[in-house]
Amino acid sequence: MESRAKRRPRDPDATREVILEAARTLLAKDGPEGISLSEVAHLAGVNRGTAYQHFETREKLIEATVAWASDKLFRAAFGDPETIGERRVEEIDIAAMTERLAAFAMENHELCRVWLLQVLASPDPSQDPFWREYCGSLERWAASDLAVPGIDAEVLSVMNLAGIFLWPIWARAHAENDAGRDALAQRFAKETLRLSMYGSLRADAYPGIADRLRGGGE
Structure with a gap:
């Protein structure tokens, strides 16, 4: 495995960042069972002692990577x-949030896949700040007059995030450049909104989204 071809940063925060980036790459590739502090240090371009100064154990490194x-x-x-x-x-703004997440996932597919597999497999995903805010937002929305009755916010959260974070795997195999990936991210966001509009959203409460899906808005 080749180490990164860049100088090791001297700033402790920057060092921690490159270690976490390396851990993200290895977690996405090999999962938690295939990661070690030695391999992460090698990929990050730092010595093993430096890695241990930041993260005492492999488990703490994985936990920190998911939190990051x-x-x-x-x-x-x-x-x-x-x-x-x-x-x-x-x-x-449901449309804007969906588009931001789709675009972020397209550019950060490894990070999103690591988060998805680690957090959703944990015994208590509610301890994760992003999951807590995302699912909590859907729960509050599902209880409002903006949603159709009877929505299971937890199931909907998993379905939405799994789709958003796994779509880039397909998209990156079918797009040759950044412009192509951007277009595929927009396609996914639009179709997600369409499914929501005619499945969980009250259409009369979101005329702007309805207009966008008809092609009247960008």
Whole structure:
């Protein structure tokens, strides 16, 4: 396995970041059973002692990598977790959030796949900040007049995120460049909105999305 062809950063925060990036790559490739601190250190271009200074065990490294991925997902979908607070469901732009997540997943497919497989397999996904906010938002929305009755927000959350985070695997095999991947991300977001519009959303509550699906909006 080749190490990264760049100088090791001296800043501890930057060092931690490259270690987490390397862990993300190996987790996406081999899963938690195939990862070791030695391999992560080699891929990150740092010595093993430095890796152990940041993460004492393989388990702590995996836990930190998932938390790091969760934070990036949270910021991509919702903004800064320190300032966002709890929003009213009427304030959530479902179309914009879906498009942001689809675009982020296309550019960060390894990170999203690592998060999906690790968090959804955990005994208590509600401990994860991104999952808690995403599923919690859907629960509040499902209880409002904006949604059709009887929606299972937890099941819908898993279905939405699994689709958004696994679509890039197919898309990257069928797109030759960034423009092609962007177009496929937009296709996925549009179809997700279409399924929601005529399955879980109350269409009369979202005229803007209905207009977009008819081709009247971008």
